[in-house]
Amino acid sequence: MALQTIEWKNDQIKIIDQTKLPLKLEYLYIRDLKGLWQAIRELKVRGAPALGAAAGLGVYLGIKDSKAKSHAELKREIERIVKYLATSRPTAINLFWGLERMSGVVLKNKDKSPDFIKNELFKEARKIIAEDKIACRKIGLHGAKLFEDRDAVLTICNAGILATIDYGTALGVIYRACEEGKRIKVFACETRPLLQGARLTAWELKRKGIDVTLICDNMAAALMKQGRVKKVIAGADRIAANGDTANKIGTYSLAVLSHIHRIPFYIAAPLSTFDLSIKSGKEIPNEERPAYEVTGLFFKQPVAPKGVKVFNPAFDVTPQQLITAIITDAGIIKPAYKINIKKAFKNAHQ
Amino acid sequence: MALQTIEWKNDQIKIIDQTKLPLKLEYLYIRDLKGLWQAIRELKVRGAPALGAAAGLGVYLGIKDSKAKSHAELKREIERIVKYLATSRPTAINLFWGLERMSGVVLKNKDKSPDFIKNELFKEARKIIAEDKIACRKIGLHGAKLFEDRDAVLTICNAGILATIDYGTALGVIYRACEEGKRIKVFACETRPLLQGARLTAWELKRKGIDVTLICDNMAAALMKQGRVKKVIAGADRIAANGDTANKIGTYSLAVLSHIHRIPFYIAAPLSTFDLSIKSGKEIPNEERPAYEVTGLFFKQPVAPKGVKVFNPAFDVTPQQLITAIITDAGIIKPAYKINIKKAFKNAHQ
Numbered sequence: 228m229a230l231q232t233i234e235w236k237n238d239q240i241k242i243i244d245q246t247k248l249p250l251k252l253e254y255l256y257i258r259d260l261k262g263l264w265q266a267i268r269e270l271k272v273r274g275a276p277a278l279g280a281a282a283g284l285g286v287y288l289g290i291k292d293s294k295a296k297s298h299a300e301l302k303r304e305i306e307r308i309v310k311y312l313a314t315s316r317p318t319a320i321n322l323f324w325g326l327e328r329m330s331g332v333v334l335k336n337k338d339k340s341p342d343f344i345k346n347e348l349f350k351e352a353r354k355i356i357a358e359d360k361i362a363c364r365k366i367g368l369h370g371a372k373l374f375e376d377r378d379a380v381l382t383i384c385n386a387g388i389l390a391t392i393d394y395g396t397a398l399g400v401i402y403r404a405c406e407e408g409k410r411i412k413v414f415a416c417e418t419r420p421l422l423q424g425a426r427l428t429a430w431e432l433k434r435k436g437i438d439v440t441l442i443c444d445n446m447a448a449a450l451m452k453q454g455r456v457k458k459v460i461a462g463a464d465r466i467a468a469n470g471d472t473a474n475k476i477g478t479y480s481l482a483v484l485s486h487i488h489r490i491p492f493y494i495a496a497p498l499s500t501f502d503l504s505i506k507s508g509k510e511i512p513n514e515e516r517p518a519y520e521v522t523g524l525f526f527k528q529p530v531a532p533k534g535v536k537v538f539n540p541a542f543d544v545t546p547q548q549l550i551t552a553i554i555t556d557a558g559i560i561k562p563a564y565k566i567n568i569k570k571a572f573k574n575a576h577q
Numbered sequence: 578m579a580l581q582t583i584e585w586k587n588d589q590i591k592i593i594d595q596t597k598l599p600l601k602l603e604y605l606y607i608r609d610l611k612g613l614w615q616a617i618r619e620l621k622v623r624g625a626p627a628l629g630a631a632a633g634l635g636v637y638l639g640i641k642d643s644k645a646k647s648h649a650e651l652k653r654e655i656e657r658i659v660k661y662l663a664t665s666r667p668t669a670i671n672l673f674w675g676l677e678r679m680s681g682v683v684l685k686n687k688d689k690s691p692d693f694i695k696n697e698l699f700k701e702a703r704k705i706i707a708e709d710k711i712a713c714r715k716i717g718l719h720g721a722k723l724f725e726d727r728d729a730v731l732t733i734c735n736a737g738i739l740a741t742i743d744y745g746t747a748l749g750v751i752y753r754a755c756e757e758g759k760r761i762k763v764f765a766c767e768t769r770p771l772l773q774g775a776r777l778t779a780w781e782l783k784r785k786g787i788d789v790t791l792i793c794d795n796m797a798a799a800l801m802k803q804g805r806v807k808k809v810i811a812g813a814d815r816i817a818a819n820g821d822t823a824n825k826i827g828t829y830s831l832a833v834l835s836h837i838h839r840i841p842f843y844i845a846a847p848l849s850t851f852d853l854s855i856k857s858g859k860e861i862p863n864e865e866r867p868a869y870e871v872t873g874l875f876f877k878q879p880v881a882p883k884g885v886k887v888f889n890p891a892f893d894v895t896p897q898q899l900i901t902a903i904i905t906d907a908g909i910i911k912p913a914y915k916i917n918i919k920k921a922f923k924n925a926h927q
Contacts, residue, residue, distance in 0.1 A: 417871065422880050439885065439886065441885050443889070444793070446888060449893035450888065484833060484834075526877065529599070532780045532784075535789065536788075539792075539796075540799060543798065
């Protein structure tokens with residue numbers, strides 16, 4: 228059965244509860260904004276593109292039963308919703324991009340009735356979902372060209388079906404290469420502390436019959452030194468105008484190691500993950516998450532002494548110099564990124 | 578109370594059961610060779626220098642009740658014991674070094690009675706322990722000179738009290754620097770899959786009142802990029818004649834990252850960790866450990882899909898080019914390692 232990470236169903240948001248994987252494929256129906264906010268914060272739904280969809284559906288969920296009688300009233304309500312959802316997670320730009328698209332619908336329809344606008348919001352949310360499905364397949368199509376039969380590919384976190392609507396960005400490239408008949412061997416970094424690589428990536432690759440081997444994050448370098456990694460590919464949570472890329476903590480480490488071992492390092496992401504309003508990665512806010520994710524959460528019992536200090540950043544920033552190419556729905560972007568990112572956006576909007 | 582990782586007590590080997598930490602400080606009395614073999618394999622006692630002591634006490638434990646009537650008979654029994662203990666773990670040279678020292682005692686006393694030799698073996702085992710205590714303090718003394726007040730130091734795995742008799746190699750350097758009044762901030766990599774950094778290093782540093790912050794292994798690079806790591810120090814399981822160093826998986830990764838971020842990278846180990854019989858790290862055997870250490874062991878429930886392939890090497894090799902200096906009980910060895918290691922051994926044996 229084909230998976231869909233997030234969708235609108237029975238007047239609610241239906242998501243795969245990713246905290247239950249790999250043990251159970253369990254769906255969760257979300258009825259209100261608070262439920263959505265918590266699902267995002269607790270990573271029941273995660274992945275930059277999936278968060279874009281969550282933003283779209285979330286705004287509609289929050290407004291669909293509104294009693295607002297005027298455009299102004301509806302607009303104020305939506306502003307409140309947008310503000311609230313924006314506090315759920317700070318780094319992935321797609322969340323804000325999705326919220327902005329929904330806000331744009333309200334602004335564009337100043338002279339329309341609340342009911343009309345609600346309907347337009349619903350259409351916009353569904354459009355975000357439909358567009359992501361297409362974008363991921365385009366990323367796959369472009370990216371697969373970079374991969375050869377019998378390539379061994381290392382990836383981190385989960386940039387697959389479960390990070391998007393139904394196909395993936397980094398893993399979408401791998402899926403497409405496999406669909407083209409290429410035999411790809413994947414090494415999945417487990418991705419501490421929340422183990423998205425072990426729990427989600429290994430799960431969805433195995434489900435698709437793709438050859439996957441799980442490693443701990445600190446084993447990637449040894450594997451590279453042994454010549455067993457031919458390419459590295461990761462997703463992105465936010466890409467600055469110069470190509471600097473925020474992604475799951477550990478990505479920067481892999482980029483440095485790839486550089487030293489002369490292994491191509493690719494980022495795969497839709498244009499919606501770019502934030503052209505910021506010049507470089509320095510301006511990307513980084514979420515610091517609670518200590519218990521490192522010391523407790525998945526464990527039978529605490530694995531560190533009580534009260535120990537913990538540093539637990541959710542993301543790091545990979546400088547553009549370390550990125551071989553960025554695979555997008557608008558094609559493959561290569562250095563010089565500042566110029567070529569601008570060009571890609573210009574072409575895409577023509 | 579001062580800790581002692583391994584000692585002879587009540588005619589048995591008494592160890593701290595390190596699999597119980599950080600929750601409980603529990604001691605285990607080992608009565609027979611099989612028990613010791615399992616304790617080593619299951620990492621109840623671990624750390625290269627501690628394994629040297631385990632080898633010494635182990636041979637004595639195995640021979641003390643021997644009914645051997647001649648030197649030849651005793652020698653055969655000891656050869657069997659040595660052969661058996663040597664199969665427990667393949668990488669840390671100190672285990673083999675300890676076994677060899679014990680074998681040497683038998684060879685040296687060809688004309689002596691079994692009882693005399695047993696007594697000599699007991700003395701040799703205790704000597705290994707006494708020498709380690711001194712060696713670690715010398716390592717601390719030499720190494721502390723490299724550290725300044727307010728240094729922030731990153732370390733991996735556990736090269737502390739729990740890896741030696743009672744002081745540590747890499748952590749011994751930190752203990753000594755702190756004893757000299759330097760304020761040292763330590764970042765401990767949790768060290769997947771067996772979490773020796775979280776369970777052991779954070780525990781013993783905290784117990785000593787040293788400022789320690791726990792991170793996941795994949796966070797080290799980001800921390801370095803932020804300029805928050807001034808030095809990196811790790812222990813060693815085996816050092817080749819050219820300085821190539823086998824240590825816990827993830828050490829090589831840190832060495833590469835230190836190199837790129839221009840951070841000094843130190844190895845701390847006693848001379849007993851050097852294996853001059855091998856030219857380079859290529860010849861060091863690497864232990865591959867079972868998949869469940871990555872997917873199950875510490876977790877409430879499996880964190881990866883059932884039957885997923887896992888790559889779980891226990892060690893990696895850091896090429897000597899990436900090592901700023903090797904801190905030993907015979908002083909600090911700097912490049913060119915091939916020459917200077919030879920010199921250090923020559924001076925030590927004069």
